[in-house]
Amino acid sequence: MLQTALSDFVSLIFPHTCLACQQPLARGETHICTGCRTQLPYTDYHRLSPTDNPLLRRFWGRVPVHYALSYLRFLRRGRVQHLLHQLKYQGQREVGSALGLMYGQELADSELVTGIDLIVPVPLHPRKLAKRGYNQSDSFAEGLAQSLQVPWSATGLHRTSYTVSQTRKTRAERWENVADVFGVSKPDTVQGQHVLVVDDVLTTGATLEACAIKLLDAGAAKVSIATIACADR
Structure with a gap:
């Protein structure tokens, strides 16, 4: 009392x-x-079959993603944009972990996440990491990992070069900007594994596509994708 x-x-x-x-x-x-x-504008993509999932279709013919999921729809000037702004620019790392926990609790009963071996966040370049002080995708990965009881690694992927912001770039420009900037830190940790790559927002998917390719080239058996939010194309 x-x-x-x-x-x-x-x-x-x-x-x-x-x-x-x-x-x-x-x-x-x-x-x-x-x-x-x-x-909140939930997508409920985890309730759809792969052929009905519009997010997964974005990767068809580009990279063999096992499944692609996003918790929320990104709507400008809405609650989701505010949450992401808090997470990325206001130091509110708990936004990512809270949303990861919430989403993970929903996904825990889904067959889609059965067999996930490792969760890996999209990395920031060390220069940007030093400026921001944290990687916003790490907290989302940590929350998901806690709910799903799956290990995660902040160093599974690394950036090999600094890139300018993807904002206002076309899909082709985004792909050119990130095509060769990622590397797998320890290939033996992903070989034969089903890796879930996570990020804050999916727009064109170029960044996640580049990460998936590197993981598959390093020997990952499967790569799936999950983000906090996704923007309409």
Whole structure:
């Protein structure tokens, strides 16, 4: 009772707020309030067959991705954009881990994730990592790994060169920008494994395609993809 009362008092003085709408969280709510959870634009792609999955179709004829999933639809000026802005530019790493935990809990009962051996986030270049202080995809990977009870590695992939922002580039320009900038740090750790590559947002898919190719070339048996959000093409 004393601990509960103390917790309520601390929450009153320093209230925890929803990561999506910034309103105070009610007792029992964590990270994202119930109202926002009911209104987030979920894709539910994990409930579709591979042939009906529009995200997976983006990779057809480009790289043999086993499956491609995204938790939310990216809508400009909406809750998802705010969450991603908090994650990438406001130092709110818990956004990624919270969404990873939530998504992982949904995926845990899906046959799609059966057999995942390793989760690997898309890496940042050391220069950008030093500037930001963290890789936003790491926290998403960590949350997913915790829910799915699968190991993850922040160093499974690395960037071999610095690239400029992908924003405002065409698909061809994005591919040219990232085609040869990734490497597999320790090929023996991915050989024969089903690797899940994760990132914050999927737009054209060029970055994830480049990562998948490198992992398959290094001997990965299968590569699948999961992101926090996906943008319409």
